[in-house]
Amino acid sequence: MMSHTSQSRPRSIHVAVIMDGNGRWAEARGLHRAEGHRAGVASVRRIVEAAPGHGIDLLTLYAFSSDNWNRPPGEVANLLCLIEEFLESERAPCIERGVRMRIIGSRARLGEPLRRAIASAEAATHAGRTIEVRIALDYSSRDTILAATRRLAHARAITRDAFSRRLNGEGSARLDVRDVDLLIRTGGEQRLSDFLLWECAYAELYFTPTMWPDFGPGDLAAAMTEFRRRQRRFGTVQPLPAAVGATAEHWLH
Ligand code: FPP
Numbered sequence: 184m185m186s187h188t189s190q191s192r193p194r195s196i197h198v199a200v201i202m203d204g205n206g207r208w209a210e211a212r213g214l215h216r217a218e219g220h221r222a223g224v225a226s227v228r229r230i231v232e233a234a235p236g237h238g239i240d241l242l243t244l245y246a247f248s249s250d251n252w253n254r255p256p257g258e259v260a261n262l263l264c265l266i267e268e269f270l271e272s273e274r275a276p277c278i279e280r281g282v283r284m285r286i287i288g289s290r291a292r293l294g295e296p297l298r299r300a301i302a303s304a305e306a307a308t309h310a311g312r313t314i315e316v317r318i319a320l321d322y323s324s325r326d327t328i329l330a331a332t333r334r335l336a337h338a339r340a341i342t343r344d345a346f347s348r349r350l351n352g353e354g355s356a357r358l359d360v361r362d363v364d365l366l367i368r369t370g371g372e373q374r375l376s377d378f379l380l381w382e383c384a385y386a387e388l389y390f391t392p393t394m395w396p397d398f399g400p401g402d403l404a405a406a407m408t409e410f411r412r413r414q415r416r417f418g419t420v421q422p423l424p425a426a427v428g429a430t431a432e433h434w435l436h
Pocket of ligand 1: 224
């Protein structure tokens with residue numbers, strides 16, 4: 184076992200965020216819900232910028248769930264349009280700051296212009312090494328697990344690692360699945376809403392009443408301070424500092 188101190192600095196932390204509360208933020212100000220989503224995009228920019236300073240090298244953001252198709256068509260169109268604009272406007276700043284953008288979820292139901300914006304943002308930022316930002320779009324964790332299970336229907340013996348590798352698609356769409364270290368949900372609700380269910384098996388959960396448009400770098404810092412205070416045991420009895428994060432396997436064996 185490797186030695187460590189509680190001051191250990193994390194080398195790589197995966198934070199996932201359920202960015203809830205845009206609509207309520209807008210309604211509380213007498214604004215249209217669309218204004219809440221627009222303010223939410225500004226929050227995304229601020230958090231992406233602040234994240235590397237906390238040792239976060241992977242940030243997964245829940246932008247549009249597969250169940251969000253059930254919202255009024257105008258809101259769906261507005262959200263998808265904002266995401267497309269974001270992918271286009273953030274391409275150059277992301278390249279400059281070493282941010283790699285990737286999209287997880289299904290692309291089958293997305294319009295052609297959005298698919299083009301995704302392909303272009305992913306290709307343009309593929310060399311980014313400071314942080315990877317995964318945007319979950321038409322995403323359902325249950326569907327993702329189901330699809331991986333179907334692909335493996337004929338496999339005789341399958342390990343957790345092998346299953347993990349199959350979780351995030353096939354071919355060029357494939358990317359590494361990483362356990363979530365910290366899951367943040369804004370907006371006061373305390374549930375997972377079909378987000379990264381497999382990856383959150385040992386995630387630390389952090390719920391805050393702050394609405395997503397109000398969630399700024401100071402709130403991220405508070406969440407990270409709380410995360411570092413937690414002790415993770417991964418089912419065993421020996422407490423491990425949260426900072427061990429994604430490398431927990433090395434500490435346990
Ligand atoms: C939940 O708030 C939020 C969403 C369904 C969408 C989140 C999207 C963004 C923050 C903007 C686009 C994202 C990116 C990555 C560019 P809600 O509308 O359910 O809020 P409510 O619970 O208050 O109604």
